[in-house]
Amino acid sequence: MKDDERRTPRTMPIQSATFSNPINAEIRRAAATGIYDIRGGGAKRRVPHFDDLLFLGASVSRYPLEGYREKCDTSVTLGTRFAKKPIKLDIPITIAGMSFGALSAQAKEALGRGASEAGTSTTTGDGGMTAEERGHSKTLVYQYLPSRYGMNPDDLRRADAIEIVVGQGAKPGGGGMLLGQKISDRVAEMRTLPKGIDQRSACRHPDWTGPDDLEIKILELREITGWQVPIYVKVGGTRPQYDVALAVKAGADVVVLDGMQGGTAATQDVFIENVGLPTLACIRPAVRALQELGVHREVQLIVSGGIRTGADVAKALALGADAVSIGTAAMIALGDNDPKYESEYNALGTTAGAYDDWHEGKDPAGITTQDPELAARLNPVEAGRRLRNYLKVMTLEAQTIARACGHNHLHNLEPEDLCALTMEAAAMAQIPLAGTDWYPGKPGSGY
Amino acid sequence: MQTIDLATQPLRELNATLQAQAEQTNATQWEVHNPRGAHAIAVGLDAPIDVTVRGSTGYYCGGMNKQATIHVTGSAGPGVAENMMSGTVVIDGDASQYAGATGRGGLLVIKGNASSRCGISMKGIDIVVQGNIGHMSAFMGQAGNLVVCGDAGDALGDSLYEARLFVRGSVKSLGADCIEKEMRPEHLEILRDLLARAGIDAKPEEFRRYGSARKLYNFDIDNAAAY
Secondary structure, eight states: OOHHHHHSOOOOOOOOSSSOHHHHHHHHHHHHHSSOOEEOSSOOSOOOOGGGEEEOOOOSSSOOOOTTTSOOBOOEEEOOSSOSSOEEESSSEEEOBOOBTTBOHHHHHHHHHHHHHHTOEEEOOTTOOOHHHHHHOSEEEEEEOTTOTTOOHHHHHHOSEEEEESOOTTSTTOOEEEOGGGOOHHHHHHHTSOTTSOEEEOSSOSSOOHHHHHHHHHHHHHHHTTTOSOEEEEEESSSHHHHHHHHHHHTOSEEEEEOTTOOOSSEEHHHHHHSSOOHHHHHHHHHHHHHHTTOBTTBEEEEESSOOSHHHHHHHHHTTOSEEEESHHHHHHHTTTOGGGHHHHHHTTOOTTTOOOGGGSOOTTSSSOOOHHHHTTSOHHHHHHHHHHHHHHHHHHHHHHHHHTTOSBGGGOOGGGEEESSHHHHHHHTOOBTTSSOOTTOTTSOO | OEEEETTTSOHHHHHHHHHTOOTTOSOOEEEEEOOTTOSSTTOSOBSSOEEEEESOBOTTTTTTOBSOEEEESSOBOTTTTTTOOSSEEEESSOBOTTTTTTOOSSEEEESSOBOTTTTTTOEEEEEEESSOBOTTTTTTOOEEEEEESSOBOTTBTTTOOSOEEEESSOBSOBOTTEEEEOOOHHHHHHHHHHHHHHTOOOOGGGOEEEEEOOSSSSOOGGGGGGO
C-alpha cells in the first residue's frame, strides 16, 4: 500500500439497520434449509409495554395505606355471571394453559403444586387433562381447543372451569404443531395419533364458526356440566373490543385476552413477531366493551402476554383487568433458561435467556421435553416451591404499589393511578403522558 | 316409557333428568316430544338408556354421549353426536354439518344425507351414512371408520391420519394425502359388521376404501405445495 493511501481516512464499516446481523443470519438460514423458523415463546421485539407506564402514588389529594399493617386484599372471584360454582382465588395471577406434551409431566406437576400453594389456578393446554395435573392442581381450568385432543365429558366435569380457546396472542388465527420428536407413547395415546408423527392443532374449531355458533357451543357445554362451572373464552389480541363484546354476547363468564408477547409451545417466528397486538394495546378496548355492555366486573377479564412482575400485575389491573395469567414467567420460575445450563444451551447453538426451541424436546432444564432423562432433571416439588415463591413475590409487589396508591384491594387500582412515559404507550393505554393531562386520541383534545 | 315434552319442560330439566340416570336404572326407555329444532338435546348422557326424539333437533344433539342409544326420528342440526364416546345415535333424516365431529367411539347412523365436514377430526367413532356426504368430510380424521353408501363430495379425507373411509358411490375429489387403498379381507369384515349394526342392506364388495398416504405425517418442505 502506498503511503498516501495509508494516510487517507476511511469510513467505518456500518451495519445496516435494515439488513442487521440477525436479519442476515435468518436469510442465510432460510436459504440453507428452505423452511421457516419455528420456535416457542412470544414476541421478542420491543413493543410498548407495561414498562412504559408509571404509578403516580399518593399525594396531598390521596393518602396511602401503611405498607406492613393495613390490609390490601388480593382475592378474585371468577365466573360470577352464570356458573353455580364460581372460582375463588387468593391472588389475581393465574397460570396459563400449557399442555402435557409441550411440557413434561414433571413441569405440569410443578405448575400444579406451585399454583395451589399460592392459592391460584392452573390450566391444562392442548392434549387433554392428566391425572397428575388434576391431582396437584386445587383449581384446574380445562381448555376446550380446536384439536379436541383428549377431550371427554368426564374430564369436563372434573374441571373447575372450562376455557374455550378461540385464539392466543402468539398466533391469533393460527394453529399449532407438536413435532414428532416430542410424541412419546403417552402423548400419542392421549391424542389418539401414532407415535412420532407431527400433531397438528387446528386453527379453528371443528364444529362451530362465528359468535352465534359459539353461543350454542357454550350452551352445550353448560348442559353437559350442569351449569356448575364457569366458562371462559380465550382470544388472541387482535380486535379486542369486538371479540370481547362477542364473547360476552355468546355467554362467556370470563374473557381471557392474550397479547402478542404471550408465549406458545411452537409456531413460526414470522407469525409470533408480526401478527397481533401488544398486550398494552388490548386492555382498554376490552374494558370499554365490557363497560358499554354493563358487565365490567360481572364478566371478568383476564389479561396475559408479557406479565413478569407485580408492577405488571398492578398496571394490568389498574387498566381494568380482573386478573392476569402467566406462562413464560412461570416456566422461568420453574427453571427454564437457567444460566446453570449455559454450556448445554451453547451446545444447542443458543444461550441461557434466548433458548426458544421448545418444540425440539431437548430442553436442558427438563421442562419443554418428553425425554425421560431430561425431564427427570426437574424436581417438581422444588420447582413448584420456586413458582409459589415467585407468585407470592409478585403479589407482594402489587400490594405494595396498591397501598402506595391508597387502595385496600388490588381491584381498586384505576387508570387515574397511572401516567405514561411515551406517546405510544399513552395512546395505546389511553393514559396521560407523564406531566400532562393529555393522551393521543383523548376525546375533545383535537388529536 | 318416560316422556319429556320440550313444549312444556325446559331443556335443563330434560338433560338433568337423562344425565341423572344411573348405570342400573330401570327407567331405560325415554321419549322426547316437541324438540322443534332445540339445541343440545340429550347431551352428556352416561347410562345405557334408549332415548327417542320425536322430531328434528338443532345443534349438538347427543353431544359427548356415553352408553346411551339416541334415536332422532327427524333430521339433526350441526354437530350431531359431536365427541361421542360410546353408545349409538341414529338419525332417520338428514344431518347438517360436522356430524360426528371429533367422536371418540360409538356408532352414528345417518339414514339420509350428511352435509359437509361429516366426521371431521374423528378420533375413533364409527359413522355410517346411507346417503351422500358433503365436502371436506373426515378432514384430519384420526381414527375410526366412515362408511358412505352414496357419494362423497370434494376433498374427502383431506389431511387424513388413520381413519378408514369406505365409499360405495363416487368421490368428487380426494383431499391432500388421501388415496384409494386396497380393500383387504379384514376391511370387508369391518365393513360388513358396520353395515349390519347400522341396519343397512348393502354389499361390502361394492365399496372402495380410502386412507392416508402418510406422506404429510412429518413436515417436509418438499411437500409444501400439498398443504
